[in-house]
Amino acid sequence: EQAGKGEYDHFMLKEIHEQPTALAQAIEGRIDPTNGRIALEDFPPGTFDGVENVQLIACGTSYHAALYGSLALNQAGIRATALLANEYSVTAPPVDDETLVIAVTQSGETADTLSALRQATDAGADTLTVTNVVGSTAAREADDTLFIRAGPEIGVAATKTFSSQAVMLTLLAQRIAADSRGAPPADLQSLLPDLAQMPGQLEDLLATDDAATIARQYQGSQSYFFIGRGLGYPVALEGALKFKEITYEHAEGFASGELKHGPLALVTPDTPVFAVFTGEEDEKTLKNAEEAQTRGAPVIAVCPEGHRAVEVADEHLEIPASDAELAGLLANVQLQLVSYHAAALLDRPIDKPRNLAKSVTVE
Numbered sequence: 636e637q638a639g640k641g642e643y644d645h646f647m648l649k650e651i652h653e654q655p656t657a658l659a660q661a662i663e664g665r666i667d668p669t670n671g672r673i674a675l676e677d678f679p680p681g682t683f684d685g686v687e688n689v690q691l692i693a694c695g696t697s698y699h700a701a702l703y704g705s706l707a708l709n710q711a712g713i714r715a716t717a718l719l720a721n722e723y724s725v726t727a728p729p730v731d732d733e734t735l736v737i738a739v740t741q742s743g744e745t746a747d748t749l750s751a752l753r754q755a756t757d758a759g760a761d762t763l764t765v766t767n768v769v770g771s772t773a774a775r776e777a778d779d780t781l782f783i784r785a786g787p788e789i790g791v792a793a794t795k796t797f798s799s800q801a802v803m804l805t806l807l808a809q810r811i812a813a814d815s816r817g818a819p820p821a822d823l824q825s826l827l828p829d830l831a832q833m834p835g836q837l838e839d840l841l842a843t844d845d846a847a848t849i850a851r852q853y854q855g856s857q858s859y860f861f862i863g864r865g866l867g868y869p870v871a872l873e874g875a876l877k878f879k880e881i882t883y884e885h886a887e888g889f890a891s892g893e894l895k896h897g898p899l900a901l902v903t904p905d906t907p908v909f910a911v912f913t914g915e916e917d918e919k920t921l922k923n924a925e926e927a928q929t930r931g932a933p934v935i936a937v938c939p940e941g942h943r944a945v946e947v948a949d950e951h952l953e954i955p956a957s958d959a960e961l962a963g964l965l966a967n968v969q970l971q972l973v974s975y976h977a978a979a980l981l982d983r984p985i986d987k988p989r990n991l992a993k994s995v996t997v998e
């Protein structure tokens with residue numbers, strides 16, 4: 636087992652560090668070099684003609700990627716909703732022949748997700764799976780499959796598969812919008828160069844040790860809160876999920892603007908608040924973070940250098956400057972590192988947290 640971890644103490648840390656390669660692999664050959672448009676090789680032109688409505692179904696970390704994808708689709712002008720697969724049997728919105736249902740599942744074997752996928756198929760929806768495992772049940776059962784090509788992920792807490800899912804869903808959103816609307820959304824031209832830079836930016840980010848310093852500084856806090864807006868919201872949820880999964884400490888993620896509608900009652904000097912800035916109404920998020928700061932909570936701003944939040948926050952976790960569609964994913968990698976180092980300080984069994992399984996095959 637140690638051999639498989641290479642120079643790293645845990646598979647999770649190894650997999651966090653594999654993200655530049657995983658992303659490069661995910662993107663390779665999927666952008667048409669002749670016109671810079673998203674080709675996604677398995678989908679001939681017009682595959683998504685007539686798609687007006689997308690439902691994304693998933694659990695756990697994949698649900699956060701699905702939420703990210705649903706927001707990217709909405710921003711690209713396509714109606715989309717992310718739904719917890721385990722709720723789908725009781726709360727599924729109606730499907731029609733303009734509905735595409737996308738199962739997001741790194742393993743392709745999660746029982747809740749397979750059950751929702753089958754329900755959507757029975758209801759007559761077109762289906763697509765976004766997965767990491769070739770030959771998985773979800774890949775076999777859906778009409779189409781988009782492989783994220785992240786390579787094997789051993790750590791129970793998903794890291795590189797989340798990033799690859801979110802990036803592939805961002806590309807897919809552009810492609811669905813292009814097929815369905817007849818032209819790619821206007822932001823494609825700024826997205827593609829930033830996407831090409833992302834593996835290199837991640838290498839730089841992974842060479843820093845600020846996340847370890849922050850983890851040490853706030854060790855022993857009562858609770859850890861994560862806030863974000865827009866595409867930063869699923870990142871806040873994922874930051875908190877990762878933290879609780881491997882540290883066993885209490886952590887919660889909120890939409891920044893929701894903090895004042897209840898969770899603020901929990902905020903004290905003993906509850907650090909990680910604020911994710913993606914360039915989407917950052918001034919409002921900063922105001923929300925300051926409300927927590929006024930109650931004594933230390934604020935850790937996850938944002939590029941030179942951002943106004945750096946002056947206001949107590950601490951700064953730096954991310955490279957990027958398109959709003961990708962900034963949250965860079966922030967997420969910093970938060971993965973914070974969780975990892977916090978769990979390592981507590982000597983937790985990071986790769987196999989208690990009570991959790993890599994893939995849950997019961998409903």
Ligand code: G6P
Pocket residue numbers: 694695696697698739740741742743744745748791792793991992993994995
């Ligand atoms: C389990 C794992 C989570 C994972 C979820 C969904 O609960 O512990 O890390 O996010 O299953 O897995 P999937 O394979 O469907 O992405």
